Amino acid sequence: xxxxxxxxxxxxxxxxxxxxxxxxxxxxxxxxxxxxxxxxxxxxxxxxxxxxxxxxxxxxxxxxxxxxxxxxxxxxxxxxxxxxxxxxxxxxxxxxxxxxxxxxxxxxxxxxxxxxxxxxxxxxxxxxxxxxxxxxxxxxxxxxxxxxxxxxxxxxxxxxxxxxxxxxxxxxxxxxxxxxxxxxxxxxxxxxxxxxxxxxxxxxxxxxxxxxxxxxxxxxxxxxxxxxxxxxxxxxxxxxxxxxxxxxxxxxxxxxxxxxxxxxxxxx
Numbered sequence: 643x644x645x646x647x648x649x650x651x652x653x654x655x656x657x658x659x660x661x662x663x664x665x666x667x668x669x670x671x672x673x674x675x676x677x678x679x680x681x682x683x684x685x686x687x688x689x690x691x692x693x694x695x696x697x698x699x700x701x702x703x704x705x706x707x708x709x710x711x712x713x714x715x716x717x718x719x720x721x722x723x724x725x726x727x728x729x730x731x732x733x734x735x736x737x738x739x740x741x742x743x744x745x746x747x748x749x750x751x752x753x754x755x756x757x758x759x760x761x762x763x764x765x766x767x768x769x770x771x772x773x774x775x776x777x778x779x780x781x782x783x784x785x786x787x788x789x790x791x792x793x794x795x796x797x798x799x800x801x802x803x804x805x806x807x808x809x810x811x812x813x814x815x816x817x818x819x820x821x822x823x824x825x826x827x828x829x830x831x832x833x834x835x836x837x838x839x840x841x842x843x844x845x846x847x848x849x850x851x852x853x854x855x856x857x858x859x860x861x862x863x864x865x866x867x868x869x870x871x872x873x874x875x876x877x878x879x880x881x882x883x884x885x886x887x888x889x890x891x892x893x894x895x896x897x898x899x900x901x902x903x904x905x906x907x908x909x910x
Contacts, residue, residue: 645772653712664689664724664812664844666712669871671718672705679705681718685863694843694855696902703848706865707814710846723812727729733757736805738815741795744789744804750776751785754803765890766782775803778840779833806841815847819854823898828887833859835885852902856895864902876902 663686669721671681680702687693695703708714712731723726723735736836746751752759754775756767763771776785779799789797798818815834819827831854838845849855855862858880864874876898880889889895 661687661689662725663687663692665846666722666725667706667719668722669719670709670721671717672709672714672835673717678869680871681867683719683868683873684871685873685875687844687846689844690838690842691860692835692847692858694859694862695846696850696862697853697882698812699850701865702866702868703876704816707737707816707846707848710812711735711814733808734811736808736810736813738798738805738813738818738819740817742789742801744797744800746789748793748804749786749788750781750800753789753800754785754807756804769806771804775807778837778899779803780808783818794822795830798822799829802837804831805845806837808882810843812844812846815845817848817850820850827854828890831885832885834858835883837849839883839885852899852906853890856898856902857890861896863900864905874905 660673665687667683667685670683672679675747695706695759697703705714709716710723710728712728712735715729723732732737745756748756750768751772754772755763758768758771773782773785776782779800779802781803784792784796789800792800801818819830822830834847835858845858847855848857849858859878861878862876864876866873878898880892880894
């Protein structure tokens, strides 16, 4: 079954969530000088929900991510996490970037525990958290390796683990798998879904790939004309477990992929 809401201009309620959204945009606008990127954008994202932000380059996907991260401030309206206005970066929101951006001179464990080190946490605690988090991303036994000894996919797993080690409420992912081969990319997509199930973390995932957006998202926000406050929200309903690779071949997956593709082509 495919559910859609089109051109959402008001608040879009999260999937099946009935509680207050973890993330809320309340009539948010943002402009660089006299260039308006978005105006009057509103939505809510629920606890443990994954929302994929999909659209062409320059449509505003990463701007939304940066507003949630606190790297940017709205020029209009409010962006909130757990009902509190976002005023800057915070440990409740972790960002996984396109490049893993690891410290080459640090081991896997040291990279994972870097935020804990900055917070002054004891060495023994840092090691314990690093080992537990490495196991979460299937890197148990590689804690003492250095980045140059790892494949691209493994380095991105370290980047994921580094964010998870801080126990964020929200994980923001900016095309983290775009440079990887197809098999590794699909393996890591499945890993993200398993991590969500284990941690309950809310995830906002930016991508250019329709397949990636549908496979990962509980909802897909198709970003088109944020200057008019408009986007389309597609609900994704796939069989459990969501991390099953078989979902990529499911009729519901294929129908929704086609619907989004046709919508994107029609809008351009």
